[in-house]
Amino acid sequence: METIPITEAKARIAELADRVAREHDHFTITRNRRADVMLISVAEYESMRETLDLLCDNEALADLRQSREDFAAGDTFSMDEVRAELEGHRGRAA
Template identity: 50%
Template sequence: MADRAAREHDHFTLTRNGRPHAVIVSVAEWESPQETLELLADPEMRADLVEAAAAEASGDVTTEEEMAAIMAARLGKASA
């Protein structure tokens, strides 16, 4: 069961007397929400996330193409 949970990123609920008692999950499945909770527990990080969401909502973002052009220009200047 543990091997399958790790291999397939699956989870299993163990019961006792027909009621959920424990859960077996892969390490990756466990770490992801733990990292999210750590980020949300940090007031500065929470503020950064709110700011980023507001920027995205207002369209104040850099597209992939724009970022590629910026990086190409920087790399060109660095090698010149």
């Protein structure tokens, strides 16, 4: 992550935007030598928002904890079992 002054960011905005979108680089932009804003891709921003939403959802967090516990205990399904279950759902939906 680079830190650059806003005057430099203005002069290089097209290049910075390309790097952010293509390479997922981050830039901290300063004003008066103080960190003021971040330049990140929309995809990364949306991903962070989804993560924050998930972390605020107690039911989803409980499901994730249960999944980890099930996995650690070996309570999992084989690929064949998953396929059979999906085929069963497709048959009932048709």
